[in-house]
Amino acid sequence: MRSACGTAALLLSASLTGCGDSPQSALSPHGEGARRVAALWWLLFGISMVFVVLVTALVLWAAIYRRGSRVRVRMGSAQRFVVIMGVVIPTIVLVGVYVVGLRDLRALSDPRDPDQLVVEVTGHQWWWEVRYPEGGFVTANEIHVPTGRTVNLRLRTADVNHSFWVPGLTVKTDLVAGRVNHLWLRTGRAGLYRDQCAEYCGLQHARMAFHVVAQPPAEFSAWLAGQEHSATAPAGGLAARGLQVFQTASCASCHAIRGTTANGRIGPDLTHVAGRRYLAAGTIPNTRGYLGGWISNSQTLKPGNKMPPQPLTSEQLQALIAYLETLR
Incomplete structure (x- = not known):
């Protein structure tokens, strides 16, 4: 019994470590959208663990204190317990989670920020085209963003369906043929975030990564100004x-x-x-x-x-x- 418990604890610890410490982790949020997703995940995880512990305890209790063969059970004697544990409590939990989910969904769909930087991202097999309308230039596979400012991402695909996933900053959003989807992100932490296409899109789907480079405003402005310039021809x-x-x-x-x-x-x-x-x-x-x-x-x-x-x-x-x- 002790060995089984130890093994279970080790597996749980390993799984959480893999989620939280990896470079692409929804459980290591550094953006406002990602924080909501992580909080909802931990809420669901906590509720699940409470019910796992409760059910395990009831099973153990039933196994240890089981009735003998001569005990007669009256029909309907456990009806109240079944109604409370099987109907009332699950209903309260599901309604509560639903309300929290609706609140987060509304917040994730509208950043309520008029000062937004627009970035257009187009998925190709198998790379990312990144266009900055404000600067009038195009780059690829790196999305530079300023910290503290909302970035409005306009997502489209040039071929098959792709999926734009920045787990450390915001939610996953699909790039669907024939339409433009919108996504926003905002972070106060400068850094490099490795991200991935999350929709199978062909042979090299696993090698369709990109990076979000979050920079302080002054550093981002300098990068933006540099990208606006055309290439300089070498002298010789x-x-x-x-x-x-x-x-x-x-x-x-x-x-x-x-x-x-x-x-x-x-x-x-x-x-x-x-x-x-x-x-x-x-x-x-x-x-x-x-x-x-x-x-x-x-x-x-x-x-x-x-x-x-x-x-x-x-x-x-x-x-x-x-x-x-x-x-x-």
């Missing part, structure tokens, strides 16, 4: 050769770099690609080695994505990497 050297490679190879057919002739719309905008932390929607870190491998043959890292292998010479590849590293 290997990077200048890389710009020529980018514009003459197939890269410019799929990708855009503001300030150049590249105006592709199939893949992510690369105007400030060197400033991003990861490549391929969180699949690999944005380092020189991984960048070269991705350009050469991205199918070895993320099979099924729409970028074909690039038939570049070693000199062309090094020049292209040198150029892309200047795009900050």
Whole structure:
């Protein structure tokens, strides 16, 4: 008995640790929407544990103090107990949870804040396009937001259904073909939040992550101003050769770099690609080695994505990497 209890306690502790300490956890809230979700979860968990303990105690009591074979039970003698425990108390609990859920649902649907930053997010197989109408630019797979300000996310999909999930900041919302869904988030804590597509959307669904970068207002304003600028053409050297490679190879057919002739719309905008932390929607870190491998043959890292292998010479590849590293 003691061993079984110890095992159960260990499993419960492990499960809660996995939920609370992971980088993507609804039980480690840092946003107003996520706090409501976590509070509702803990409420339901607490109610469930009360009933688990109660039922377990009743089962043990019945097993220990069971009636003998000669005891005669009168029909209807337990009717009051059944009505109270099986009807009255569950009804009170369910109605109470329903009321709390409605309150949270209303709060999550309307932030009641007129000063909102609008960010448009479009899901692709398998990456995220992020557009800032206020700044007039597009980026990918990273959503920068200011702390203390409400962010209004307009969510749409360019192909199949996806699901936008930021468990540490707000609730999950689907991206449904043919419509625009709205979601808001607000946090007072600066930091990096790794997030995920939560709706199966094809072969690389598991590698369709993104990051929310929450920054103090002054730092966010500086980032916003930097993103508004077009790419600066390198003066010469290997990077200048890389710009020529980018514009003459197939890269410019799929990708855009503001300030150049590249105006592709199939893949992510690369105007400030060197400033991003990861490549391929969180699949690999944005380092020189991984960048070269991705350009050469991205199918070895993320099979099924729409970028074909690039038939570049070693000199062309090094020049292209040198150029892309200047795009900050």
